[in-house]
């Protein structure tokens with residue numbers, strides 16, 4: 263069955279503009295002249311084989327690494343010059359980023375709520391504990407949680423500041439199918455309610471079909487195909503996004 267096209271909830275206000283980004287690590291060009299944009303309320307997926315340059319792209323957009331060339335504008339501001347202002351309205355979650363393991367789940371969320379200088383930190387933490395069903399885990403140390411449970415804490419942390427732009431690197435990689443399904447629904451709903459935009463990498467094609475309005479396929483640090491899941495399936499004569507992925511990846 264062909265995937266349905268998802269329409270963004272809000273108008274096409276540019277929230278993120280990345281223009282001709284380049285990043286080299288020694289002799290490896292991880293990102294090679296990549297341009298992409300994300301509109302307000304839009305959920306954009308970045309797909310590609312291992313090593314295609316997805317995480318490097320996200321890390322540049324988050325200001326974690328500096329591009330060798332190109333420009334990044336977030337909320338209309340140049341990231342290089344307005345880093346603090348921009349990043350206070352952005353958040354990020356990835357399974358490879360560790361939270362402080364010796365702290366209790368509630369303490370971790372309280373600490374980030376303070377860092378983000380939230381106006382009602384206790385109420386917001388309680389809201390997210392409820393939303394991500396973390397009540398039974400809130401008095402347990404992060405280091406004692408399973409990887410899927412830790413992922414839920416990461417995602418709760420990522421939503422604390424109701425970010426205008428949420429960047430997720432394989433957000434549900436460690437979740438069982440039931441938790442993954444519920445979390446995808448929660449993320450989509452949270453994004454719609456906050457009017458947040460999301461930029462997501464994932465190797466789960468059904469997740470991308472379900473969540474993303476627009477998808478970019480990367481190969482060798484470049485975007486090689488873009489469109490909604492339905493447009494891409496039509497263009498490649500594929501039944502679903504998984505088939506598109508294989509066709510794009512195999513040239």
Ligand SMILES: Nc1ncnc2c1ncn2[C@@H]1O[C@H](COP(=O)(O)OP(=O)(O)OP(=O)(O)O)[C@@H](O)[C@H]1O
Nearest residue numbers: 287290291292310311312313314315316317318319
């Ligand atoms: N810090 C680094 N030092 C050297 N090379 C790096 C570094 N980070 C990434 N690379 C290289 O850049 C290329 C792109 O890596 P990147 O992590 O962006 O890929 P990816 O698309 O996120 O892959 P995956 O799906 O496996 O997570 C790879 O060849 C990788 O080895």
